[in-house]
Amino acid sequence: MTPRTFLPIFVLIAVCGCASESDPAPEAPTLVWSDEFDTPGLPDASKWSYDVGDHGWGNQELQNYLADNSETARVEDGQLIITASLDASGAEKEYRSARMVTKNKGDWTYGRVEVRAQLPRGRGTWPAIWMLPTTNAYGGWPNSGEIDIMEHVGFDPTNVHGTVHTQSFNHMTGTQKGNARLVPSALDSLHIYAIEWYEDRIDFFIDDAPYFTFTNTGNGPADWPFDQPFHLVLNIAVGGAWGGQQGVDDSVFPQELRVDYVRIYGLAISE
Numbered sequence: 001m002t003p004r005t006f007l008p009i010f011v012l013i014a015v016c017g018c019a020s021e022s023d024p025a026p027e028a029p030t031l032v033w034s035d036e037f038d039t040p041g042l043p044d045a046s047k048w049s050y051d052v053g054d055h056g057w058g059n060q061e062l063q064n065y066l067a068d069n070s071e072t073a074r075v076e077d078g079q080l081i082i083t084a085s086l087d088a089s090g091a092e093k094e095y096r097s098a099r100m101v102t103k104n105k106g107d108w109t110y111g112r113v114e115v116r117a118q119l120p121r122g123r124g125t126w127p128a129i130w131m132l133p134t135t136n137a138y139g140g141w142p143n144s145g146e147i148d149i150m151e152h153v154g155f156d157p158t159n160v161h162g163t164v165h166t167q168s169f170n171h172m173t174g175t176q177k178g179n180a181r182l183v184p185s186a187l188d189s190l191h192i193y194a195i196e197w198y199e200d201r202i203d204f205f206i207d208d209a210p211y212f213t214f215t216n217t218g219n220g221p222a223d224w225p226f227d228q229p230f231h232l233v234l235n236i237a238v239g240g241a242w243g244g245q246q247g248v249d250d251s252v253f254p255q256e257l258r259v260d261y262v263r264i265y266g267l268a269i270s271e
Contacts, residue, residue, distance in 0.1 A: 081257075166222065
């Protein structure tokens with residue numbers, strides 16, 4: 001898919017503190033890409049590809065990511081189900097999972113990214129809904145950026161995190177920017193995890209409640225590499241530098257990340 005650019009919302013504020021009747025009303029966001037997961041079986045190959053492998057993914061993760069395997073990613077009952085489980089095949093890695101990507105099939109610069117999902121449970125699980133640059137315009141990680149729309153670790157079950165990584169702000173140097181929100185039912189019910197990404201900021205939401213804003217400092221790509229196409233990533237990791245800080249409880253597997261829908265919107269107002 002050709003990368004698309006969306007216009008940000010511009011908020012007009014009247015000097016008197018109230019909007020004039022002649023002021024244009026904001027249009028509803030325009031849906032530009034979605035997957036409602038209505039067709040059972042393997043995920044739609046026109047929208048999703050897979051990152052595969054068992055090399056630890058830079059975080060000492062313990063899973064082997066597989067492609068086109070209904071045991072690790074399937075559509076069922078109107079939901080995408082990504083499953084992390086113990087691997088009984090005798091593979092070197094003890095766990096199997098899936099890491100699904102829209103790269104070159106859904107790539108966007110600015111807009112609203114919205115995913116309704118229910119998270120897995122158990123010590124050692126590390127699910128994420130996040131975005132990576134499609135072409136790495138400013139070089140390899142973290143120089144070209146990362147947007148973690150939702151990140152969760154099983155040993156801290158009620159907290160959900162939203163984080164941004166750049167050359168200036170990243171977890172390797174302890175300078176990453178983000179926030180967490182208490183979501184007591186994150187493992188038991190579906191919640192909407194979203195960002196609204198503009199030229200000057202990225203706003204983070206859970207169930208439409210804002211909880212973090214990352215602002216463009218104007219100091220260039222080391223601080224703000226978010227002026228290039230990014231794609232969406234959905235996965236469950238096992239163990240790793242963060243997810244495995246308190247070990248892995250094998251008794252909890254298999255575990256599922258359930259996704260009800262993915263919707264991408266452009267953001268604009270009437271002329």
